[in-house]
Structures are given as C-alpha cells and as structure tokens.
Amino acid sequence: MTGLLLAVALVLPAGLIEDLYSHRLLFDDSGRPVIPVGMMQGRDRVVVEGERGLIVTVGEGAPVDVPPGTSLVVERSSGRPAKLRALWIIETLEGAARATRRNVAARWQSRGLHVDLLDVGGVYGVKGTVVDNRATLMVIPRVGDRLDEATAQVLAGHGARESPLEWLDALPSVELRAAGQRGPTVRIAGNGGSHVLVRDVEHSVGYPEHGFVDRPLRGEVVVAPDKDGKLAVVNLVDEDALVAGVLPSEMFATAPLEALKAQAVTARGELFAKIGRRHFADPHQVCSEQHCQVYKGVSAEHPRARQAADETRGELAFVGERLLESVYSACCGGHTEAADVVWDRPSQSALTGRADVPYADPMSRPSLALGIERSALAVLGKHDRQAPVIPLDVRSDAAVEALLVAPRQATWCGRSSFNQKGDAYRWTRRFMRTELDAAFADLGVGTVTRIAVDERGPGGRLRALRVEGSKATARVLRELPVRRRLGNLRSGLFVVDEERDGAGGLVAVTLRGAGFGHGAGMCQQGAIGMAEAGADYRTILRHYYVGAAVKQVF
Numbered sequence: 001m002t003g004l005l006l007a008v009a010l011v012l013p014a015g016l017i018e019d020l021y022s023h024r025l026l027f028d029d030s031g032r033p034v035i036p037v038g039m040m041q042g043r044d045r046v047v048v049e050g051e052r053g054l055i056v057t058v059g060e061g062a063p064v065d066v067p068p069g070t071s072l073v074v075e076r077s078s079g080r081p082a083k084l085r086a087l088w089i090i091e092t093l094e095g096a097a098r099a100t101r102r103n104v105a106a107r108w109q110s111r112g113l114h115v116d117l118l119d120v121g122g123v124y125g126v127k128g129t130v131v132d133n134r135a136t137l138m139v140i141p142r143v144g145d146r147l148d149e150a151t152a153q154v155l156a157g158h159g160a161r162e163s164p165l166e167w168l169d170a171l172p173s174v175e176l177r178a179a180g181q182r183g184p185t186v187r188i189a190g191n192g193g194s195h196v197l198v199r200d201v202e203h204s205v206g207y208p209e210h211g212f213v214d215r216p217l218r219g220e221v222v223v224a225p226d227k228d229g230k231l232a233v234v235n236l237v238d239e240d241a242l243v244a245g246v247l248p249s250e251m252f253a254t255a256p257l258e259a260l261k262a263q264a265v266t267a268r269g270e271l272f273a274k275i276g277r278r279h280f281a282d283p284h285q286v287c288s289e290q291h292c293q294v295y296k297g298v299s300a301e302h303p304r305a306r307q308a309a310d311e312t313r314g315e316l317a318f319v320g321e322r323l324l325e326s327v328y329s330a331c332c333g334g335h336t337e338a339a340d341v342v343w344d345r346p347s348q349s350a351l352t353g354r355a356d357v358p359y360a361d362p363m364s365r366p367s368l369a370l371g372i373e374r375s376a377l378a379v380l381g382k383h384d385r386q387a388p389v390i391p392l393d394v395r396s397d398a399a400v401e402a403l404l405v406a407p408r409q410a411t412w413c414g415r416s417s418f419n420q421k422g423d424a425y426r427w428t429r430r431f432m433r434t435e436l437d438a439a440f441a442d443l444g445v446g447t448v449t450r451i452a453v454d455e456r457g458p459g460g461r462l463r464a465l466r467v468e469g470s471k472a473t474a475r476v477l478r479e480l481p482v483r484r485r486l487g488n489l490r491s492g493l494f495v496v497d498e499e500r501d502g503a504g505g506l507v508a509v510t511l512r513g514a515g516f517g518h519g520a521g522m523c524q525q526g527a528i529g530m531a532e533a534g535a536d537y538r539t540i541l542r543h544y545y546v547g548a549a550v551k552q553v554f
Contacts, residue, residue: 036222037286037288038234048074052194053068072188074177093136094135117139129553166281215299219238260308270328328520331424332523336523337460341459342518354546356526400456403460424515445469451509461519463478490515
C-alpha cells in the first residue's frame, strides 16, 4: 500500500474493506467529504439498535430491515490478522523537502543505515482548491521496543529521533454473522436517516475515565475486520456532522461563539491534515479518542457547536498554498510549543511556539524599548515597564520559573473565565523515590538518584528527560512518553524540585508545571480569553498560527 490519497466516490460494498484501509478521501453523492471514524476495535461481538429500525447489509447481500426495539447482534465466526511491518520512522519530509528524498536517503545510507521511503498523505481537489498533505517517511526495520545501540548512536549523532510505525502489507479478514447471514462486513444505517445506537463502546483507553458507553451515531456504521482479525466499528459520518460533534468534546459549548468558531476551523483542519497520515494499519482515517479528536456522536452535540460549524462551513487554514496542521491543546500555560518538539516531524513556521500574550510577536511591538525586546509585557493588553515579564523563549529553567510565577492576567489563557479553577493552568505533582523507581524500572537504571530536564523546546516543554540511577543513566525522549510514565502528567512544561535526606540520597521530587496538554498550536483556554476580550475567530487563529490564512474550500 502506498498510502497515497485520491478523491473517490463513497465506498461500494464490493471494495469496502479495501476502501477503509486505503485511507482515500471519500465523498457522498452531493460532493461532501465523508470520514471513516474508528469507534472501537478488538471485539468479538457488537450490538446495535435503531430507534426507528435499521437497514442492514451483510457483505454483498440484499439489505435486511431490522424493526425498532430489536437488537442487531454481529458476531465473529473466524478471522485472519493483517500482515504488518514493524518500522521506525527516523525522518519525515514534507512540502518542498519531499523533492530531496532520494538525496536524504543516500545521506542515511552513507551513515550506515539503509532506509525505505514511504509516501503518505495525498493531494486532492475540492471545488477548485488543491489540498496537499503529502509526506515522505524515512523508515528502518524495527525489532523490539528499542533501537539497537549502534543505530541509536547514529541517530543521536545527527539529531534524529525514532518513532514506531506499523505498516500494513496485507489486509485482514473476518467472517461475521448478523441478521441470519454471513459475510466479511456489515453496513448499518438508521431507517429514514435516524441514528444508529452502538452498545458498549469502549472509550478513554489508558485514562482514568476509561469505560464503556452506548453511542448514538449519525451516518452509517460499518463492522469490519481490524488489524488483528477481530471486529472494528467504524462510523462513516459527513464532515460537518463530525466537526459539530467534536466541538463540545474539545471546547466548552458555552464558550464565546468566536472561540467556538476558531475551534471549528482548527478541528476541521486537524481532520483533513490527518487523512492518510495516521492509523496506517487500521480501517479508519481518524479515531474517536484523544489521539485524534474526541468524538462522542449525537449525545455530545450542542446547538452552539452546530452554529459554529455552520458559520465556518468548509473553511480551512492554510500557510501559503499548504494546508495548516492546526493542532491545539487545552491550555498552554502561558506559552505554546513548537510542533517538532512534541512530535517527530519537521519544524513548521506556523507552529514555532510563542508567548500567549497580546503582541507576542516582536515585529508587532516596535514601540517597546530595546531592553525589553526579548519579553512580552502584557496587562489588560497594554505594555508597561512594571508589568510582569513573560519570556518569549522558555528553553531555560530560569525562563520556566519566570513563567510559573507570572500572574494569570498576564496571559490570554490565564484570563479565560473558564480557567479560574482546577489545575489546568498551574499544577504540582510529588513523587516518592520508590514511585520513580517503578516508573523507570524498564530502563535498567537501578535506584533513581536524579531526574532532570535535559533539553527544552522554545515553549519550555521537555525534549528529553534524563534519568540517573545507581546502575546507569537513560533518557526518555519527548513529552508524552514522560507524561505517561509519571501518571499522565498535565504537561511536559515543568521544573523539578528535589528532596534529599541527610546523606544526600533522593527522597522525593516535586514537579511544578504549567498547562494541560502538549501545548502546540491553538491554546483553547487562550482562545476563550481572546474571544472574551473581543477578538474574532480569524484574529484568534492568526495569533496561534503564524502566517495562517482562512479559506473556504467547500
């Protein structure tokens, strides 16, 4: 599979599995994009109902009516897993850099690494606008969960970082039983366009709120084989309904309308930027979890979210002619982060990390004296020499300390009326040494004697955490792996305070941090703060995505 994206008509039954795994952009008969959203996988049995009944198609068989009040049970009789390749991504080329891919591959070859090239994403036209999110992945074989020492040294010597990838080489299959028939797939639609209720959908995997819930869904539901030869539930939903359904899960539905509209454009942009770029071994374009965008179906919809989606219908943000990957997080804590710090991808001019304050861009502050040019001073939108200093670059511990002690009113996200309680803006976590030993036990460092941020991005998030122990020293790269090891920390933006005994032994550490989430792109609380101060959605987007412009695409 090449991963290259093409615009095609909505899937036909005969090629349903191939279409779901091909990661092509799908359209309905009216030309509106239809997105396959992964709701859950790994099931042996799926139960579906319809308030007004269901229309069920098993394989290529004739449609069958299931009356209201009757449960449709889909069961797996047998299955064959997909053939997968385990790979490491060591470099990603996007945009004009893709033209150099052969030279880049040769350069890695000269360093002793034979790389394969995988083209992912695609280029497609929607009503006269070309959307291009293609990338070339430089990959090497992956054996186990860690690189061998020699390869790790080569990557470290050239500032490269590895990230794991599963690549699909051959499709999985299943035999299903449903409505008295057998087949490889089941397509389910509500009578008269009504909702389809899927029972016991697993959600929030890996988070404290993990559980199972019934999900009413718009559009069509497909039960198809997942990569392990078990059952996956996929919702084929039109883009408008998906964006409206995502908004209440990603931002308070009672937030100012202009903030919701900014969120609608970013959610739509994130959706289209991900098509063909994620879930290479899954039968869907995006998932319904935090990994992509939280989607809860009809139960999460809200009239104001629908209004925001309608008033920005078909709008996407671009930098030049290239689609912006409009990532966002809950609260940046006063400074956003560069995307290449958070993920293994090239740096992007629109996502470089910036102070979440009025006039954060030095080019827009010519009146500031030279002595304070490197800081953004903001109190109620007015610069003042006595105002708190918010560093424009937060790569040092001292700069993080300055950010942590700045008052809430100095930043857009701190001003948000929705951000005055809880620990999204500032937080503290304490870990006993024994807890650290458990968190990093697999690294082979022995008893932990110190943890320290080895390197930071411009927004202060860690690039690497150094873990020193009685047996060895190790590094954990990027903020998300560190956050997960330490009980899902709020963010990777923190300083470390140590507690030691009389003999100098480590007793505990306290992490003092800022923000909630990865911090790249739009700060949702900051968008609310800006909207409450009178900014419209286009102004909000320009603040968080440098050089971005909003265009109506469809």
